[in-house]
Amino acid sequence: xxxxxxxxxxxxxxxxxxxxxxxxxxxxxxxxxxxxxxxxxxxxxxxxxxxxxxxxxxxxxxxxxxxxxxxxxxxxxxxxxxxxxxxxxxxxxxxxxxxxxxxxxxxxxxxxxxxxxxxxxxxxxxxxxxxxxxxxxxxxxxxxxxxxxxxxxxxxxxxxxxxxxxxxxxxxxxxxxxxxxxxxxxxxxxxxxxxxxxxxxxxxxxxxxxxxxxxxxxxxxxxxxxxxxxxxxxxxxxxxxxxxxxxxxxxxxxxxxxxxxxxxxxxxxxxxxxxxxxxxxxxxxxxxxxxxxxxxxxxxxxxxxxxxxxxxxxxxxxxxxxxxxxxxxxxxxxxxxxxxxxxxxxxxxxxxxxxxxxxxxxxxxxxxxxxxxxxxxxxxxxxxxxxxxxxxxxxxxxxxxxxxxxxxxxxxxxxxxxxxxxxxxxxxxxxxxxxxxxxxxxxxxxxxxxxxxxxxxxxxxxxxxxxxxxxxxxxxxxxxxxxxxxxxxxxxxxxxxxxxxxxxxxxxxxxxxxxxxxxxxxxxxxxxxxxxxxxxxxxxxxx
Numbered sequence: 335x336x337x338x339x340x341x342x343x344x345x346x347x348x349x350x351x352x353x354x355x356x357x358x359x360x361x362x363x364x365x366x367x368x369x370x371x372x373x374x375x376x377x378x379x380x381x382x383x384x385x386x387x388x389x390x391x392x393x394x395x396x397x398x399x400x401x402x403x404x405x406x407x408x409x410x411x412x413x414x415x416x417x418x419x420x421x422x423x424x425x426x427x428x429x430x431x432x433x434x435x436x437x438x439x440x441x442x443x444x445x446x447x448x449x450x451x452x453x454x455x456x457x458x459x460x461x462x463x464x465x466x467x468x469x470x471x472x473x474x475x476x477x478x479x480x481x482x483x484x485x486x487x488x489x490x491x492x493x494x495x496x497x498x499x500x501x502x503x504x505x506x507x508x509x510x511x512x513x514x515x516x517x518x519x520x521x522x523x524x525x526x527x528x529x530x531x532x533x534x535x536x537x538x539x540x541x542x543x544x545x546x547x548x549x550x551x552x553x554x555x556x557x558x559x560x561x562x563x564x565x566x567x568x569x570x571x572x573x574x575x576x577x578x579x580x581x582x583x584x585x586x587x588x589x590x591x592x593x594x595x596x597x598x599x600x601x602x603x604x605x606x607x608x609x610x611x612x613x614x615x616x617x618x619x620x621x622x623x624x625x626x627x628x629x630x631x632x633x634x635x636x637x638x639x640x641x642x643x644x645x646x647x648x649x650x651x652x653x654x655x656x657x658x659x660x661x662x663x664x665x666x667x668x669x670x671x672x673x674x675x676x677x678x679x680x681x682x683x684x685x686x687x688x689x690x691x692x693x694x695x696x697x698x699x700x701x702x703x704x705x706x707x708x709x710x711x712x713x714x715x716x717x718x719x720x721x722x723x724x725x726x727x728x729x730x731x732x733x734x735x736x737x738x739x740x741x742x743x744x745x746x747x748x749x750x751x752x753x754x755x756x757x758x759x760x761x762x763x764x765x766x767x768x769x770x771x772x773x774x775x776x777x778x779x780x781x782x783x784x785x786x787x788x789x790x791x792x793x794x795x796x797x798x799x800x801x802x803x804x805x806x807x808x809x810x811x812x813x814x815x816x817x818x819x820x821x822x823x824x825x826x827x828x829x830x831x832x833x834x835x836x837x838x839x840x841x842x843x844x845x846x847x848x849x850x851x852x853x854x855x856x857x858x859x860x861x862x863x864x865x866x867x868x869x870x871x872x873x874x875x876x877x
Contacts, residue, residue, distance in 0.1 A: 365562040365876050367857055370576045370585045373746055374544065374569045379526040380503035381459060381466045385750075390589075392503045393868040394549050394565055395534045399433065399452075399501035402865035406610065406777050408498060412439055412447065412533075428493030428819040433486040441531045442552045445508050449480035454507035463519045468798060470774070470782045471499050474816075493819045499775030506531050535560040535872035545569055560872040561859070573719055580604055586857040586876065589867075591850040592720050593653040604852045611864030612667075612776035613847040614660050615724075618759070618767050619840065622802035625762025629693060629709050636839035638687035640677035642735045643728060647679075649845050652723055660843035662832040663771070669779040669828035674836050676843065684735045695736055702736040710738035714758055715768040717743045724768070724844065754795030767800070770847045776865060779828055780816055784840075785809055801840065808834050 375388040378395060392398060399412045410416050414434045417423025423432050439447040458464055459472040474494050479487040488497065505520075509531055513523050520526070529538050535557060536549035547567040551560045568585060570576050577595045579585045581602040591599065596606050619636060620626040629635045645659035660666075661674035688694075693702040693709050702709040713728070715721040722743060729739045744758060749769075751757030759767045773781050782788060783798035786809045790797030811831045818824035835841055849867070853860050859873045 364564060366564045366566050367562045367587070367874055367876055368566045368568060368585045369587045370579055370589075371567055371569050372571070372573060372576050372590065375547070376747070377526050378529055378538065378541075379505075379520075379523075381464065381505070381520070382526060384467050385746075389502075390867045393534065393866050394536050394871055395529065395532045395538060396503040397534045398503060398866060400498070401869045402777075402863045403869060404609075404861040404863050406864050412436060412501070412504070424819075429490045431488040431490075431497055433488070435484045435486065436556075437484060438556050439533070440554055440556055441506055441508075441533055442537045442554050443531045444554050445506070445531070446483070447504065447533055448483040449486045450483070450507045451504045452486045452501065453478055453480050454511060455501070455505045458505055458510070458514065458520060465519075465521055465796070468782070468796070471496065492817045495816055495819050495824055496775045496778040496780035498778055499780065504533055506533075536565055539564075555872070558872060561875040565871070580852050580854065583854065583856070586854040587860070588852040589849065591852050593656050593850070596654065596656070596850070599852050603855050605855075607851040607853060607862055608656075609849040609851065609862045609864045609867070610666065611847075611849045612663075612772040613770045613849070614663055614665065614772070615768065615770045615844040615847045616663070617842040617844060618769075618801050619842070620762065620765050620767070620801060621840075622762060625802075627709070627711055627765045628707060629691075629704070630711070630765055632691050633838055634687050634691045635693065636842075637677070638684040638691070638735070639732070639737070640839055640842055641680045641687070642684040642737065643677075643731050643842075643844075644679040645676060645844060648724065648727055651727070652720060653845060657845045657848065660846045662836060662843065663773060663781065663841065664779050664828060664832055665843070665846060667777070667779065668825050669832070671829040671832045671836070674832060681731075681735050688735065688737075693736070700733070700736065701738040708738065709736065710740060711765040712742060712763060713739045713766045713768070714742035714744065714749070714764040716746050716749050721768060752796055753790030759800045760790055768844065779824075781812070784812055803840055805834065805838070805840075808840075 371387050373387045375391060376385050377383045377388055378391065380392060383389065393401060397411050400408045400416060401411050402408050408416060412435060414436050415421060417431050417433060435449065441447055456472055456475065456478045459466055460469050474490065476489045476491045479489065481487065488500070510520060510523060510525060513525070514520055527541065532538065532552060535552055535555045537552045539548040539550045541547045546569060549565040551563055568579065570579060573592050573595065576588050577599065580588050580599055591606065600606055619630055621631065623631060649655060649658050659676040661676050662670045664670040688702055692704045695702050697703065713725060715725060725741045729741060732739055742764065749758060753760035758764050773779050784803060785799065786804040788797045788799035789802050789804060790799065808831065811827055815824050815827040815831065818827060849864060851862055856877050858875045861870045863869045
C-alpha cells in the first residue's frame with residue numbers, strides 16, 4: 335500500500351500529460367485543446383455561482399440565448415433574432431420583450447430546446463427552495479409566458495433596461511424537473527457538477543477535483559461541429575505553475591496573465607491578447623458603522639486615502655505600465671461622467687485632510703489617532719501574487735501619511751464567502767477589501783449590489799452589498815437607470831451615479847483590469863470576448 339501511494343501520483347501525472355496531448359501515442363488522432371485554470375470552478379450550474387472560472391465555461395457547455403463577439407456586441411444564439419422595437423420584440427412601453435427561438439436547437443441527448451426550458455429556468459431561479467447565488471435579474475420579471483414551444487414572452491411591471499442580462503445558460507426541464515419534484519430543491523442535484531446533457535458544442539465528460547476537467551465534442555450540437563475533439567482544463571495552484579505550463583507547451587491557453595510574466599511568455603512564442611471585459615481592480619470600503627474603523631465613515635478620510643496612493647506608479651511598477659487607474663467602474667464607456675479623472679497623487683493634501691478630520695499622531699508612534707483610537711485599517715484580499723504585492727506597496731504609501739494597515743490574505747472560496755457563511759468581507763473582519771469586478775450585465779452598466787435591499791443580514795444572508803452602503807439618492811438613481819430604456823436618459827442618470835460614487839469614494843479604482851490571455855502557437859482560430867470569452871470555441875483548431 336505504501337508503494338502504491340507513492341506510485342499513484344506518478345500515474346495521475348502521466349495520465350494528465352497524455353490526456354492534455356490528445357493521448358500522446360500514435361494510436362490516437364484526437365485533437366485536444368488544453369486550458370490552464372488557476373482556480374477550480376465551484377460548480378457547472380449557472381444558478382449557483384458568481385465565480386469567473388465557472389461562468390466562462392458556459393459557452394463550452396451551455397450557450398446563452400445571445401452571446402457577445404470579440405467586439406462585445408450581442409448576437410442571437412438560441413433566438414432567431416435579437417429583440418428590438420423595430421422587429422416588435424420590445425413593446426412600445428418597454429414592459430414586454432418577446433423572444434422567438436430557433437427551430438433547430440436541441441439538447442445533447444437530442445431533446446428539443448423549447449420555451450419550456452426557459453420557463454423552467456425562470457421558475458428555478460426565483461423559487462426560494464433553491465438557494466441560488468442571486469435571484470437577480472429573474473426577480474425583476476412580473477412573469478413569463480410561453481404561448482407556444484418557440485415563443486417566450488418576458489413581462490415587466492416597469493421597463494427593465496438591462497434585459498440582456500437574462501438567460502445565461504438554460505436548465506434542461508426534461509432532466510431537472512423530476513429532480514426538483516422529488517427532492518424539493520436543485521441544491522444537491524448531481525447535474526450541478528456532472529451535467530448529463532448540454533446545449534453547447536461540447537458535453538461534460540469528467541471532473542477530477544483539484545486536477546482537471548474534460549469536455550468532449552457534442553455530436554448532437556445543432557451548430558457547426560466543433561473542430562477539436564476535446565477541451566481539457568488543467569487546474570494548477572498558482573500563476574507560476576500556469577506560466578511554467580505555457581512556456582513548456584503543456585497548455586494552449588491561459589487566462590489572467592500577470593503583466594510581469596508577459597515578456598517571458600512572448601519570448602516562448604505565445605501570443606498575448608488583451609480583451610476589454612469591463613473589469614477593474616478596486617478597493618471596497620466597509621461602511622458598516624458596527625464593524626468598520628470609525629475613520630472610514632468620514633468621506634474626508636476616504637478622499638485622503640485616494641490622494642495618498644500613487645496609482646500611476648503602482649501600474650508602472652507592478653503592471654509594466656500596460657494599464658492605468660480608472661475613475662469608476664464604468665470607465666471606457668459612455669456611462670461614466672466624462673469630467674471624472676482619477677484622484678491625483680498628493681500626499682501633502684492627504685495629510686492636510688486627515689489633520690482637518692481630527693486624525694493626528696498624538697503619541698508620536700508614527701500612526702495617526704483620535705480619541706484614543708489608532709488609525710490602523712484591516713486590508714484584505716486573495717492570495718493572488720499581484721494583490722499581495724499591491725498590499726505591500728499600498729501599506730508603505732499609507733504609512734507615509736500616518737495610516738497603518740494590517741494585511742490579510744485568503745483563499746478565494748473563503749474571501750468571497752457570503753454573510754451566511756461568515757465571509758471576511760461581510761462579517762466585519764476587514765475595513766478595506768480588494769478584488770476585480772465588473773457591472774453585472776457587462777457591457778450593460780447595471781449593478782445590483784449597491785442597493786439598500788442588498789445589505790446582508792441574518793434575515794437576508796445572501797445579500798450582495800458587502801460594503802453595507804445605503805445611500806438613498808444613489809439607491810433611487812440605480813433603480814431609475816434600470817427602468818430607462820431611452821439610452822440618452824440612462825446615460826445622464828449613470829453620470830449622476832458615477833459622480834456620487836466618485837465624490838463619496840464608495841469605491842476606488844486601483845487599475846483597469848482587462849482580461850490578459852496567452853494563446854499558444856498550436857491553437858488557431860481563437861477569438862475572445864470580454865463578456866462570453868469562449869463564444870467561438872467550436873471554431874478553435876489545433877495543429
